[in-house]
Amino acid sequence: MTTSIHLSPGQVAASLTLVALAAAISFWQKADLERDIGIATVRSFVQLTAIGYAIKLIFEADTLWLVFGLLAVMVVFGALTARSRAKKVAGAFWPLLIALAIAGATTLGLVVALGVFEPTARYLVPVGGMVIGNAMTASAVALNRLGDEMADSRARIEATLALGATAKEAAAPTVRRALRSGMITLVDSTKTTGLIFFPGTMVGMLLAGANPTDAVRLQLILLYALLGSVAIAALVATGLAYRNFFTSAQQLRDLD
Amino acid sequence: MLFELNEVSLTRGERRVLDSVSATIPVGATAIVGPSGAGKSTLLRLLNRLADPDSGTVSHRDRPLASYDPLALRRQVSLVPQLPALLEGTVESNLDYAAELAGKRVDTERCLRLAGLDSEFAGRDVARLSVGEQQRAMLARALAQEPAVLLLDEPTSALDPAARDAIEATLAELRRELEISVVLVSHDPEQARRLADWVVRVEDGRAIAAGPLGQVLG
Numbered sequence: 001m002t003t004s005i006h007l008s009p010g011q012v013a014a015s016l017t018l019v020a021l022a023a024a025i026s027f028w029q030k031a032d033l034e035r036d037i038g039i040a041t042v043r044s045f046v047q048l049t050a051i052g053y054a055i056k057l058i059f060e061a062d063t064l065w066l067v068f069g070l071l072a073v074m075v076v077f078g079a080l081t082a083r084s085r086a087k088k089v090a091g092a093f094w095p096l097l098i099a100l101a102i103a104g105a106t107t108l109g110l111v112v113a114l115g116v117f118e119p120t121a122r123y124l125v126p127v128g129g130m131v132i133g134n135a136m137t138a139s140a141v142a143l144n145r146l147g148d149e150m151a152d153s154r155a156r157i158e159a160t161l162a163l164g165a166t167a168k169e170a171a172a173p174t175v176r177r178a179l180r181s182g183m184i185t186l187v188d189s190t191k192t193t194g195l196i197f198f199p200g201t202m203v204g205m206l207l208a209g210a211n212p213t214d215a216v217r218l219q220l221i222l223l224y225a226l227l228g229s230v231a232i233a234a235l236v237a238t239g240l241a242y243r244n245f246f247t248s249a250q251q252l253r254d255l256d
Numbered sequence: 257m258l259f260e261l262n263e264v265s266l267t268r269g270e271r272r273v274l275d276s277v278s279a280t281i282p283v284g285a286t287a288i289v290g291p292s293g294a295g296k297s298t299l300l301r302l303l304n305r306l307a308d309p310d311s312g313t314v315s316h317r318d319r320p321l322a323s324y325d326p327l328a329l330r331r332q333v334s335l336v337p338q339l340p341a342l343l344e345g346t347v348e349s350n351l352d353y354a355a356e357l358a359g360k361r362v363d364t365e366r367c368l369r370l371a372g373l374d375s376e377f378a379g380r381d382v383a384r385l386s387v388g389e390q391q392r393a394m395l396a397r398a399l400a401q402e403p404a405v406l407l408l409d410e411p412t413s414a415l416d417p418a419a420r421d422a423i424e425a426t427l428a429e430l431r432r433e434l435e436i437s438v439v440l441v442s443h444d445p446e447q448a449r450r451l452a453d454w455v456v457r458v459e460d461g462r463a464i465a466a467g468p469l470g471q472v473l474g
Contacts, residue, residue: 155339
């Protein structure tokens with residue numbers, strides 16, 4: 001895979017025409033999104049430019065410590081972002097942090113160990129970013145659902161505890177539904193990939209002039225890796241977070 | 257004594273739900289009576305450690321409840337909550353689940369009969385039962401564990417008078433047939449008269465009286 005593409009700032013600027021079109025539609029239809037479109041455009045430019053330079057430096061340095069450092073930062077910010085979407089789960093940060101770290105480490109470790117990718121910055125940084133990003137979304141969705149389900153199923157869970165079931169046994173149906181909702185989005189989009197939408201990596205490679213067969217193979221590897229990472233993240237996050245709803249005496253904690 | 261509460265207090269948020277409650281509950285049938293919000297259900301939940309007090313002690317057969325393994329205790333002291341909350345599946349799968357937790361072999365037909373349900377209910381999906389039938393299935397599920405004590409939280413509050421009478425007859429029958437102790441929460445003193453021989457009266461989180469039925473309810 002030696003393809004590359006060189007784009008000038010002028011070409012990027014030209015694409016702003018579509019941003020102007022979006023703002024014009026918002027103004028015309030009174031959708032009141034012009035300001036948000038402006039902020040989104042500026043933020044995407046600043047953030048992507050910054051991370052582009054950071055990645056360039058890491059690629060040039062080519063030391064794995066810098067790669068691990070960047071991935072660790074992604075895991076922490078991913079856990080913080082996911083926590084803000086799982087407000088009904090007390091103490092969600094640690095389960096999320098552990099889930100993202102395990103999902104990232106396991107997935108990257110496996111693809112390297114199986115010889116799919118070389119352990120270099122050029123592969124680990126972009127693949128790690130995708131893995132952690134998807135794991136973050138899945139675990140946030142799973143914990144959000146867990147919070148809702150624990151509140152809705154409170155009577156049933158306590159009635160099960162009253163029979164002498166452990167917290168794990170009483171929460172099992174709830175945890176299962178939460179895990180499922182964390183995974184289902186990616187499973188569904190994987191089913192329809194190539195039919196209804198073209199995934200980003202494949203589009204990027206095709207645009208960069210890669211052989212379509214290579215583009216498809218890389219995309220498949222990434223999709224399969226993401227399925228694994230999403231499952232691990234949702235499993236670990238729900239498997240740790242449900243405990244926060246119970247006391248050590250297998251009682252339901254009061255909701256605030 | 258079956259249960260003994262000594263200076264038991266419990267606070268939820270800003271609210272003191274139980275305030276220095278002291279009472280005894282002997283073997284037999286006891287009713288915990290009082291108005292809504294008095295703390296009756298919370299008191300019942302203390303008896304099988306679905307909740308623990310902030311202060312004070314609860315004893316079961318002269319041994320502090322805190323020293324019991326909560327899981328083993330709950331399989332001996334079964335609580336049937338006010339609103340039915342069965343697991344998804346059939347009535348029989350719920351009974352099997354409860355019996356398995358208690359390490360017992362379930363006699364489904366007998367448990368259903370004791371709870372006033374025909375054996376044909378075994379295969380029914382719990383989602384298709386009426387509230388009264390679900391309440392009976394909850395009772396049958398608790399009986400599948402062969403508990404020594406049954407804790408019942410307002411077992412007839414969601415039922416019409418005919419269904420209430422049927423459940424009360426079932427409970428009276430249960431006591432005769434199984435000789436298990438029953439602690440029943442009720443807001444209705446008349447129900448206590450019909451079912452209990454010992455009464456604990458609770459108001460505003462305090463036990464204002466505890467003793468034989470005739471002495472407490474007159």
